[in-house]
Amino acid sequence: MSKNTILLVEDDEMLHSMYTQKFTKEGYTVLSAFNGSEGIQMAEEHQPAIILLDIIMPKMDGFVALKKLKKNDATKEIPVILLTNLGQEEDIRKGKELGAADYFIKANHTPQEVVDKVKQVIG
Numbered sequence: 001m002s003k004n005t006i007l008l009v010e011d012d013e014m015l016h017s018m019y020t021q022k023f024t025k026e027g028y029t030v031l032s033a034f035n036g037s038e039g040i041q042m043a044e045e046h047q048p049a050i051i052l053l054d055i056i057m058p059k060m061d062g063f064v065a066l067k068k069l070k071k072n073d074a075t076k077e078i079p080v081i082l083l084t085n086l087g088q089e090e091d092i093r094k095g096k097e098l099g100a101a102d103y104f105i106k107a108n109h110t111p112q113e114v115v116d117k118v119k120q121v122i123g
Helices: 013-025 038-045 063-071 089-097 113-120
Strands: 005-009 031-035 050-053 080-084 102-105
Touching: 005 013, 013 031, 013 089, 013 113, 031 038, 031 063, 038 050, 050 063, 050 113, 063 080, 063 089, 080 113, 089 102, 102 113
Parallel strands: 005 031, 005 050, 050 080, 080 102
Antiparallel strands: none
């Protein structure tokens, strides 16, 4: 597992590109997945230091992906930050109950705040 490898699971191409550029500039290697099942496969294969996971995605949503990541021996120790536009208390609670390290509402946080949180979580 590389200390500076991030797996970004995000289906919105514009946001995906923005976060990828931001993390790359900060010296991180960014692996990309565009849906939950792709994200799980990449996490198993590459063992990133952290996973940034969107919730609303095609094929498999982020909650289902998070549940599977946390049940899998190969990926259960990887911290996951949910990065989403779902801001309901119920969604935040569900994410944390499923094992998310944190929950970021995209509209409320700048990419720099997300980078700072990642640095804090992975040391």
